Amino acid sequence: MIKIWSMKKNEEQAAKKKPKTSAAQIRVQKDLTELELSSTMKTNFPDPADLLNFQFIITPDEGMYTGASFTFSFAISTNYPHEPPKVKCVPKIYHPNIDLEGNVCLNILREDWKPVLNLNSIMVGLQYLFLEPNPSDPLNKEAAEDMIKNRATFIDNVKHSLRGGQVKGVQFDRVVN
Amino acid sequence: MATATVAQAADWPGRYHHVDQVLEQPGPRTDEAWMPGAPAKSFRENIKILVIGAGGLGCEILANLALMGFKDIHVIDMDTIDVSNLNRQFLFRPSDVGRPKAIAAAEFIMKRVPGVTVTPYHGKIQDKGTDYYMQFTLVICGLDSVEARRWINATLVDMVDEENQDSLKPLIDGGTEGFRGQARVILPTITSCYECSLDMLNKQTAFPICTIANTPRLPEHCIEWASVLEWPRVRGDEKMDTDNPDHITWLYNLAAARAKDFKIEGVTWALTQGVVKNIIPAIASTNAIIAASCCNEAFKIVTSCAPYLDNYFMMIGTDGVYSYTFQHEKRPECPVCGGELLDISVPRSWTVERFIESLIERQDIQVKKPSLMSGAKQIYFQAPPQLEAATRPNLEKLLSDLVADGSEMTVTATTLPFNLNVRITYI
Ligand SMILES: [Zn+2]
Numbered sequence: 001m002i003k004i005w006s007m008k009k010n011e012e013q014a015a016k017k018k019p020k021t022s023a024a025q026i027r028v029q030k031d032l033t034e035l036e037l038s039s040t041m042k043t044n045f046p047d048p049a050d051l052l053n054f055q056f057i058i059t060p061d062e063g064m065y066t067g068a069s070f071t072f073s074f075a076i077s078t079n080y081p082h083e084p085p086k087v088k089c090v091p092k093i094y095h096p097n098i099d100l101e102g103n104v105c106l107n108i109l110r111e112d113w114k115p116v117l118n119l120n121s122i123m124v125g126l127q128y129l130f131l132e133p134n135p136s137d138p139l140n141k142e143a144a145e146d147m148i149k150n151r152a153t154f155i156d157n158v159k160h161s162l163r164g165g166q167v168k169g170v171q172f173d174r175v176v177n
Numbered sequence: 178m179a180t181a182t183v184a185q186a187a188d189w190p191g192r193y194h195h196v197d198q199v200l201e202q203p204g205p206r207t208d209e210a211w212m213p214g215a216p217a218k219s220f221r222e223n224i225k226i227l228v229i230g231a232g233g234l235g236c237e238i239l240a241n242l243a244l245m246g247f248k249d250i251h252v253i254d255m256d257t258i259d260v261s262n263l264n265r266q267f268l269f270r271p272s273d274v275g276r277p278k279a280i281a282a283a284e285f286i287m288k289r290v291p292g293v294t295v296t297p298y299h300g301k302i303q304d305k306g307t308d309y310y311m312q313f314t315l316v317i318c319g320l321d322s323v324e325a326r327r328w329i330n331a332t333l334v335d336m337v338d339e340e341n342q343d344s345l346k347p348l349i350d351g352g353t354e355g356f357r358g359q360a361r362v363i364l365p366t367i368t369s370c371y372e373c374s375l376d377m378l379n380k381q382t383a384f385p386i387c388t389i390a391n392t393p394r395l396p397e398h399c400i401e402w403a404s405v406l407e408w409p410r411v412r413g414d415e416k417m418d419t420d421n422p423d424h425i426t427w428l429y430n431l432a433a434a435r436a437k438d439f440k441i442e443g444v445t446w447a448l449t450q451g452v453v454k455n456i457i458p459a460i461a462s463t464n465a466i467i468a469a470s471c472c473n474e475a476f477k478i479v480t481s482c483a484p485y486l487d488n489y490f491m492m493i494g495t496d497g498v499y500s501y502t503f504q505h506e507k508r509p510e511c512p513v514c515g516g517e518l519l520d521i522s523v524p525r526s527w528t529v530e531r532f533i534e535s536l537i538e539r540q541d542i543q544v545k546k547p548s549l550m551s552g553a554k555q556i557y558f559q560a561p562p563q564l565e566a567a568t569r570p571n572l573e574k575l576l577s578d579l580v581a582d583g584s585e586m587t588v589t590a591t592t593l594p595f596n597l598n599v600r601i602t603y604i
Pocket residue numbers: 369370371372373374507508511512513514515
């Protein structure tokens with residue numbers, strides 16, 4: 001058997017050691033404690049001891065979604081940051097990039113996720129979706145078509161939906177006070 | 178020792194003739210202090226080795242180890258045998274379908290190679306604790322799961338105890354993906370670990386969710402539509418079991434109908450299963466090469482007959498055969514093996530706030546706004562506001578009431594590129 005231990009003794013960083021917490025947990029601690037949330041963003045931990053499942057709330061202060069609050073659920077697996085968190089929009093909203101089940105079309109949540117990205121990148125990305133919906137990458141196709149066809153009608157539909165109204169027979173959740 | 182007696186009885190003259198060629202005389206790169214002959218051959222009697230995974234790689238690894246002369250082999254696998262395994266997992270027969278892989282593999286090896294004891298465990302690696310892993314000399318992994326590898330890597334790094342030489346267990350990790358494969362030697366806390374290299378992994382292909390939803394072009398898009406969007410929409414919180422044929426059939430039917438609507442060809446039941454389980458076709462020859470490399474390293478480590486791999490070997494067989502060996506470096510910010518451990522003495526009378534001030538005052542770590550966690554317990558978080566508010570009352574408490582003497586805390590801060598662990602001793 002090779003004399004691994006003698007190598008170990010030579011190792012100058014012999015004092016380096018390991019955490020008792022999982023790698024995902026430590027990474028989430030780092031991500032969370034370094035969040036730079038603007039006044040339009042908030043986190044809510046239903047169970048503050050569980051850092052892997054929480055809500056993120058955006059209250060846009062500009063753009064057509066101004067005045068409403070949107071809650072997203074974040075579920076982080078023990079494989080984070082190898083896998084991105086699972087993010088869903090909780091209320092049913094009228095938005096070109098969010099479907100009626102709450103799936104979100106944001107590239108870094110799927111195809112462009114990289115372990116060097118962090119929770120802050122996702123939160124900034126989500127906020128951006130409300131400032132500038134992108135109808136060319138639609139998840140709610142009808143909303144996207146409305147937006148392309150007539151921006152003024154689309155904005156009216158948004159306002160109506162945010163108050164819990166119906167758009168083309170679909171009932172949306174009220175997200176304004 | 179009973180096993181040794183049985184093993185010796187089973188050894189016939191010349192049994193290890195070929196292996197002995199490299200154990201009876203030194204080679205050009207053998208260490209000068211090496212003792213040929215009996216000492217080098219003693220691994221047959223006194224080495225207990227653990228193989229994790231009894232699938233494509235595992236079957237090859239088990240056979241190689243047994244034929245090389247390892248006599249005390251343990252194997253863990255949580256899976257049962259599927260008919261589709263039989264083309265390459267050659268320790269299994271059609272009559273084994275449905276049986277636990279670990280058990281069937283152990284039985285086969287013991288029947289075929291006299292004198293070898295293979296002890297199977299059908300279950301998860303996470304079922305076992307430090308005591309279990311401590312009994313082995315080294316561990317070979319032939320897994321297809323990133324999560325399981327991360328777990329065993331972190332466990333073995335965590336087990337290293339400065340006071341106990343036997344606590345350092347070399348980890349040999351093999352992995353294959355189609356025609357690509359890699360083998361590496363990890364000496365926990367000494368060389369780069371699995372977590373250090375996590376960003377080198379090939380990403381799983383994920384399709385943009387809007388393509389899946391609106392503009393499918395490939396059969397895979399239709400299958401992902403069924404599994405990612407339709408399953409949760411129609412079946413709610415019910416968990417999809419990718420090993421359940423009924424679930425695959427459900428997805429297949431939806432995907433096939435969608436493919437028809439969009440005039441896309443190629444959605445089959447097998448492809449559906451392949452996409453949802455993220456199966457990359459396993460190539461028997463890649464498994465054989467990587468398993469051979471892993472066992473070769475295990476052999477060199479236990480016999481010292483030649484220098485072992487330092488520390489990463491990769492092979493790409495897609496266009497010809499290309500291989501590359503290099504030393505993967507430790508990442509200082511690795512959350513498993515990186516970071517620093519600082520021993521700090523703290524007066525019992527200090528509050529958490531006083532302790533945080535003392536951390537900020539330290540010249541050697543240059544930390545501003547540190548957040549503290551001990552195990553899963555939050556001591557103080559600087560952000561986000563809700564957690565700051567929830568942990569703020571701790572600032573006035575005595576650190577000694579929250580953190581036990583001799584235990585560790587993880588410190589994170591924006592100014593720290595790595596995570597810092599501090600071990601607290603009260604004075
Ligand atoms: Zn590492």
